[in-house]
Amino acid sequence: MIRLKKLSHFTQLEKIKLFTGLGILLTVLLGSINHFVYNWTGKNAFVGIFVATNESIWEHIKLALFPMFIIFLVGGFLFYHKVNNYFLAVLCALTVTTLSIILIFMGYTLFTRRAILPIDIANFIFSIALGYYTAYRIFFMPRHKWLNYLSIVGILVFLGMFLTCTYHAPNIFLFQEIYVK
Numbered sequence: 001m002i003r004l005k006k007l008s009h010f011t012q013l014e015k016i017k018l019f020t021g022l023g024i025l026l027t028v029l030l031g032s033i034n035h036f037v038y039n040w041t042g043k044n045a046f047v048g049i050f051v052a053t054n055e056s057i058w059e060h061i062k063l064a065l066f067p068m069f070i071i072f073l074v075g076g077f078l079f080y081h082k083v084n085n086y087f088l089a090v091l092c093a094l095t096v097t098t099l100s101i102i103l104i105f106m107g108y109t110l111f112t113r114r115a116i117l118p119i120d121i122a123n124f125i126f127s128i129a130l131g132y133y134t135a136y137r138i139f140f141m142p143r144h145k146w147l148n149y150l151s152i153v154g155i156l157v158f159l160g161m162f163l164t165c166t167y168h169a170p171n172i173f174l175f176q177e178i179y180v181k
Helices: 011-039 057-079 085-114 117-139 145-165
Strands: none
Touching: 011 057, 011 085, 011 117, 057 117, 057 145, 085 117, 085 145
16 A cells, blocks of 8 residues: 655655646646636636637647746745745746747647647647756756846746737737647
8 A cells, every 4th residue: 555645744855846746737737628718718808818719829838828827826935935046947937838839839840731639739748847847957056046036027027928919919920820630
Protein backbone atom coordinates (compact mmCIF):
# COMPACT_ATOMS: atom_id res chain seq x y z
CA MET A 1 0.00 0.00 0.00
CA ILE A 2 1.26 3.46 -0.90
CA ARG A 3 1.52 5.88 2.01
CA LEU A 4 1.24 9.56 1.23
CA LYS A 5 3.08 12.11 3.29
CA LYS A 6 1.14 14.87 4.99
CA LEU A 7 1.74 18.20 3.29
CA SER A 8 3.17 19.54 6.55
CA HIS A 9 5.91 16.91 6.34
CA PHE A 10 7.08 17.99 2.89
CA THR A 11 10.29 19.98 2.61
CA GLN A 12 10.07 23.39 0.98
CA LEU A 13 11.69 22.00 -2.17
CA GLU A 14 9.15 19.17 -2.31
CA LYS A 15 6.30 21.67 -1.95
CA ILE A 16 7.65 23.76 -4.83
CA LYS A 17 8.05 20.62 -6.98
CA LEU A 18 4.48 19.61 -6.09
CA PHE A 19 3.22 23.11 -6.95
CA THR A 20 5.01 22.93 -10.30
CA GLY A 21 3.64 19.48 -11.16
CA LEU A 22 0.11 20.31 -10.06
CA GLY A 23 0.36 23.61 -11.93
CA ILE A 24 1.10 21.76 -15.16
CA LEU A 25 -1.80 19.34 -14.66
CA LEU A 26 -4.29 22.05 -13.64
CA THR A 27 -3.27 24.35 -16.49
CA VAL A 28 -3.73 21.56 -19.04
CA LEU A 29 -7.09 20.60 -17.51
CA LEU A 30 -8.44 24.15 -17.16
CA GLY A 31 -7.08 25.17 -20.56
CA SER A 32 -8.79 22.20 -22.19
CA ILE A 33 -12.09 23.05 -20.53
CA ASN A 34 -11.69 26.73 -21.44
CA HIS A 35 -11.65 25.77 -25.10
CA PHE A 36 -15.41 25.25 -24.87
CA VAL A 37 -16.47 27.84 -22.27
CA TYR A 38 -17.05 30.67 -24.76
CA ASN A 39 -19.68 28.65 -26.65
CA TRP A 40 -21.14 27.23 -23.41
CA THR A 41 -21.80 30.79 -22.18
CA GLY A 42 -23.60 31.79 -25.37
CA LYS A 43 -20.53 33.66 -26.66
CA ASN A 44 -20.47 36.01 -23.67
CA ALA A 45 -18.14 38.91 -24.54
CA PHE A 46 -16.73 39.22 -21.01
CA VAL A 47 -15.92 35.51 -20.83
CA GLY A 48 -14.33 35.80 -24.28
CA ILE A 49 -11.65 38.08 -22.85
CA PHE A 50 -10.22 35.13 -20.90
CA VAL A 51 -10.95 32.10 -23.10
CA ALA A 52 -10.61 31.27 -26.79
CA THR A 53 -13.23 32.94 -28.96
CA ASN A 54 -12.07 31.49 -32.28
CA GLU A 55 -9.55 29.06 -33.77
CA SER A 56 -6.60 31.47 -34.08
CA ILE A 57 -3.18 30.82 -32.54
CA TRP A 58 -3.58 33.89 -30.33
CA GLU A 59 -6.86 32.73 -28.85
CA HIS A 60 -5.45 29.28 -28.16
CA ILE A 61 -2.51 30.75 -26.28
CA LYS A 62 -5.08 32.20 -23.85
CA LEU A 63 -6.09 28.63 -23.00
CA ALA A 64 -2.71 28.22 -21.29
CA LEU A 65 -2.03 31.81 -20.28
CA PHE A 66 -4.93 32.62 -17.98
CA PRO A 67 -4.99 29.34 -16.05
CA MET A 68 -1.22 29.70 -15.57
CA PHE A 69 -1.64 33.25 -14.35
CA ILE A 70 -4.30 32.23 -11.81
CA ILE A 71 -2.20 29.30 -10.58
CA PHE A 72 0.88 31.51 -10.25
CA LEU A 73 -1.24 34.13 -8.46
CA VAL A 74 -2.21 31.51 -5.86
CA GLY A 75 1.38 30.29 -5.78
CA GLY A 76 2.54 33.82 -5.06
CA PHE A 77 0.72 33.79 -1.74
CA LEU A 78 2.34 30.46 -0.87
CA PHE A 79 5.87 30.84 -2.21
CA TYR A 80 6.74 34.48 -2.91
CA HIS A 81 8.98 34.78 0.16
CA LYS A 82 10.29 31.22 -0.09
CA VAL A 83 11.84 31.35 -3.56
CA ASN A 84 14.01 33.82 -5.44
CA ASN A 85 12.66 35.88 -8.33
CA TYR A 86 9.01 34.81 -8.13
CA PHE A 87 7.68 37.47 -10.51
CA LEU A 88 10.56 37.05 -12.93
CA ALA A 89 9.80 33.32 -12.97
CA VAL A 90 6.12 34.00 -13.72
CA LEU A 91 6.91 36.42 -16.55
CA CYS A 92 9.40 34.00 -18.08
CA ALA A 93 6.98 31.07 -17.75
CA LEU A 94 4.21 32.98 -19.52
CA THR A 95 6.61 34.15 -22.23
CA VAL A 96 8.22 30.73 -22.80
CA THR A 97 4.81 29.04 -22.98
CA THR A 98 3.50 31.61 -25.46
CA LEU A 99 6.57 31.54 -27.71
CA SER A 100 6.77 27.75 -27.58
CA ILE A 101 3.16 27.36 -28.71
CA ILE A 102 3.72 29.79 -31.58
CA LEU A 103 7.09 28.46 -32.73
CA ILE A 104 6.16 24.77 -32.59
CA PHE A 105 2.88 25.41 -34.41
CA MET A 106 4.52 27.56 -37.08
CA GLY A 107 7.40 25.09 -37.41
CA TYR A 108 5.37 21.97 -38.02
CA THR A 109 2.73 23.66 -40.20
CA LEU A 110 5.54 24.95 -42.39
CA PHE A 111 6.05 21.34 -43.44
CA THR A 112 2.53 19.91 -43.16
CA ARG A 113 0.76 22.97 -44.59
CA ARG A 114 -2.10 22.34 -42.15
CA ALA A 115 -2.86 22.10 -38.46
CA ILE A 116 -3.06 18.60 -37.01
CA LEU A 117 -5.06 18.20 -33.79
CA PRO A 118 -2.89 15.56 -32.01
CA ILE A 119 0.22 17.64 -32.66
CA ASP A 120 -1.55 20.77 -31.40
CA ILE A 121 -2.57 18.99 -28.20
CA ALA A 122 0.99 17.72 -27.66
CA ASN A 123 2.29 21.24 -28.36
CA PHE A 124 -0.12 22.67 -25.78
CA ILE A 125 0.95 20.20 -23.08
CA PHE A 126 4.68 20.45 -23.88
CA SER A 127 4.63 24.26 -23.94
CA ILE A 128 2.87 24.45 -20.58
CA ALA A 129 5.34 21.99 -19.03
CA LEU A 130 8.26 23.96 -20.51
CA GLY A 131 6.86 27.19 -19.05
CA TYR A 132 6.53 25.71 -15.56
CA TYR A 133 9.98 24.11 -15.80
CA THR A 134 11.40 27.52 -16.71
CA ALA A 135 9.72 29.07 -13.67
CA TYR A 136 11.01 26.28 -11.42
CA ARG A 137 14.58 26.88 -12.57
CA ILE A 138 14.31 30.66 -12.09
CA PHE A 139 12.93 30.19 -8.55
CA PHE A 140 16.39 29.03 -7.51
CA MET A 141 18.58 31.50 -9.39
CA PRO A 142 20.36 34.16 -7.33
CA ARG A 143 17.92 36.88 -6.28
CA HIS A 144 17.55 39.91 -8.59
CA LYS A 145 15.30 42.23 -6.64
CA TRP A 146 15.05 45.03 -9.21
CA LEU A 147 14.46 42.58 -12.08
CA ASN A 148 11.80 40.83 -10.01
CA TYR A 149 9.93 44.10 -9.48
CA LEU A 150 10.32 45.09 -13.13
CA SER A 151 8.78 41.73 -14.02
CA ILE A 152 5.54 42.78 -12.31
CA VAL A 153 5.22 45.50 -14.95
CA GLY A 154 6.03 42.95 -17.66
CA ILE A 155 3.32 40.60 -16.41
CA LEU A 156 0.74 43.40 -16.40
CA VAL A 157 1.73 44.48 -19.93
CA PHE A 158 1.62 40.86 -21.10
CA LEU A 159 -1.86 40.31 -19.67
CA GLY A 160 -3.08 43.69 -20.93
CA MET A 161 -1.91 42.79 -24.42
CA PHE A 162 -3.91 39.56 -24.34
CA LEU A 163 -7.00 41.22 -22.89
CA THR A 164 -6.93 43.99 -25.50
CA CYS A 165 -6.14 41.95 -28.58
CA THR A 166 -9.12 39.64 -28.19
CA TYR A 167 -11.49 42.29 -29.48
CA HIS A 168 -8.97 44.65 -31.13
CA ALA A 169 -6.79 42.18 -33.00
CA PRO A 170 -4.15 43.40 -35.43
CA ASN A 171 -4.32 41.97 -38.92
CA ILE A 172 -1.43 39.48 -38.67
CA PHE A 173 -1.16 35.69 -38.93
CA LEU A 174 -1.42 35.05 -35.17
CA PHE A 175 -4.99 36.33 -35.18
CA GLN A 176 -6.27 34.52 -38.26
CA GLU A 177 -8.51 31.51 -37.73
CA ILE A 178 -6.92 28.16 -38.47
CA TYR A 179 -8.97 25.07 -39.08
CA VAL A 180 -7.62 21.84 -37.68
CA LYS A 181 -7.90 18.56 -39.56
